[in-house]
Amino acid sequence: MANTILSSGVRNNLLTLQQTSAQQSVIQNRLATGKRVNSAIDNPVNYFTSQSLNDRSSQLTGLLDGISNGIQTIQAASKGIDGITKLVQSLQSTVKQAQADAAQNRPTKAGTALSTATEAALTSKSLKDIALDKRIVDDNTAPTANSATATYAGNVGGPVLAAGDQSTTSIYLKTGTTTYKASFLSTNGTVRDVVNEINKSGIATAFVDEKGQLNIKGVGSEKVEFGIGTATFTPAVAGAPTAAEIAAAGVTADTTATGVASDNTDFGFALTDNAFATTTITGSNITSAVRSNLIQQFNDLRDQIDKLAKDSSFNGINLLQGDRLSIVFNEKTGTNQTKLDIQGSTLSSDNLGIVQATNTQLAGFFNFQNDLDLDKATEALTGSLTSLKSLSSTLGSNLSVAQTRQDFTKELANVLTSGADNLVLADPNAEGASLLALNTRQQLSQTALSLANQADQGVLRLFG
Structure with a gap:
């Protein structure tokens, strides 16, 4: 089969149409995907850099769940301390009631x-x-x-x-x-x-x-x-x-x-x-009925301190029972890993120096019938509140660090994603304008091709 011979004008116009069509296809793909770099062929440097940034952003985003759980664990312990503080204050009130009855004792x-x-x-x-x-x-x-x-x-x-x-x-x-x-x-x-x-x-x-x-x-x-x-x-x-x-x-x-x-x-x-x-x-009324009745109230409140401390856990970790919490802040491992380690404390009435109350003088107990023991109980409860404030301050400091790192991680992940997008995303306005220009060029090329064909047909009319 013989090759069809095209004139130079027709061939040039045809080539222009093919180029315009190819460019239209590229721009249409960009508009469809929203990216101007869809593979390493488009721009290897931008493509792989964007992929790396997106990978790190994804890893940091994955850490946010762990950070959030860590924050909730600290807050659970903090709420526990708040509750225990109120119980200690109730114990102080009980001791004050006993002391108020001292005139009868x-x-x-x-x-x-x-x-x-x-x-x-x-x-x-x-x-x-x-x-x-x-x-x-x-x-x-x-x-x-x-x-x-x-x-x-x-x-x-x-x-x-x-x-x-x-x-x-x-x-x-x-x-x-x-x-x-x-x-x-x-x-x-x-x-x-x-x-x-x-x-x-x-x-x-x-x-x-x-x-x-x-x-x-x-x-x-x-x-x-x-x-x-x-x-x-x-x-x-x-x-x-x-x-x-x-x-x-x-x-x-x-x-x-x-x-x-x-x-x-x-x-x-x-x-x-x-x-x-x-x-x-020694007196004939050394035992006060009022003080005796307050003993059970004191011991019940004391027991609630231990129970509340045991219930202050989140996701299986209780910082008031000596558990250890580790919050990871970056995607690295080994010595390059950034994290916050919080060692919990075993919080109990015994550790706070709050011993049981009794109605008689026994070693290791508060005798509610004895003014000196009530003074000791007051001192112990004041010391307990000081310890609770110190522990609350420590947890508050760790909570502030965790929340700050949570906000930083969110912002850093957003920065990484934005940087990755800047390398590969297409500008829809620019791409739309380019497509419109190519469509106009295509129409002009088609008109030019038609004119070239008409010129060739004019040669044939010489033989008519």
């Missing part, structure tokens, strides 16, 4: 009455006022108690003073390791002076009740040792005793006093233990 002892109904009838005063007004020393001739009358205040039977002598009264109080000793000039002193001196001690308080009884009450729940005695001495200067002379006639370094008689009986306490008689005051 003081060791108290009352002596026998220092005044009688007969004296009340003669003086027209209350038994309390009669007792308070009675003198300490015996201003009569015999060292025995004398009753009050309408014109005489009476006395409790202290020593008889010789001419020129003076009298001291010594107070001894002890609770735990705290001791109070004091002596005061009591030549003209009354029971009211004794009450005032005891009230200065800070160890116990004294008052005379409506029955005319002298009462000694501890300021704490610890037992109190109490002793009182009187002594006489002759000052070097008549009627003007010095502080040294008063001290010399008063209590010594121990519980005895030089020349001090066992005068507890004078004030209604029947004690004859030693030269300076003391008694241990």
Whole structure:
């Protein structure tokens, strides 16, 4: 078959149409895929660079789930600490309630009455006022108690003073390791002076009740040792005793006093233990029902701390039970890997220093009947709150790091994807304009081809 011979004009126009059609096909493919680089043939550098960027972006996006789980794990532990903090504050409230009932839990002892109904009838005063007004020393001739009358205040039977002598009264109080000793000039002193001196001690308080009884009450729940005695001495200067002379006639370094008689009986306490008689005051109502009822409440709240800590887990990890959390931040491995390791703490009431409460004195327990133990409980709970705040601060810092890295990873993945797209994506506006231009060129080429064919046909007409 013979080859068809085309004229130069037809061949050129045909070639132009073929080129235009090929270009149209390329642009149409770009518009269809949205990419100007669809394979390594189009642009190997851009193609492989874009693929690498997209791969890293995909890996970072995959890490976001792990980071999110890590953040939720930290938040679960943080919420747990918030709940435990509230429980500790409730424990503080329970202890405060127990301390508020302390007035009903003081060791108290009352002596026998220092005044009688007969004296009340003669003086027209209350038994309390009669007792308070009675003198300490015996201003009569015999060292025995004398009753009050309408014109005489009476006395409790202290020593008889010789001419020129003076009298001291010594107070001894002890609770735990705290001791109070004091002596005061009591030549003209009354029971009211004794009450005032005891009230200065800070160890116990004294008052005379409506029955005319002298009462000694501890300021704490610890037992109190109490002793009182009187002594006489002759000052070097008549009627003007010095502080040294008063001290010399008063209590010594121990519980005895030089020349001090066992005068507890004078004030209604029947004690004859030693030269300076003391008694241990424990009281008859040492156990408070209110405090006893608060023990179970305290222990129940304490148990809830342990349970809440065990429930503060997320996805099987509990930072309040000593678990370890690792949050990976980049796609690398080995030493190039970036991650945040958080070692949890085992949080429990025992570790916070909150021991159980009981109704008696036992080692390793808070005795709710004892003021000192309640003070220890208050200190322990304050320390627990400090520990919880420290742990909460640590978790908050780690949470801030994790959230910051989460935001950074999202933004970095977006940057990588945008960079990859810039290398391969087509500009639809530019490609659309190019296609429109090619369509116009195609139409012109087709017109030119038609004209070339008409020129060839004109040659044939010469032979018509």
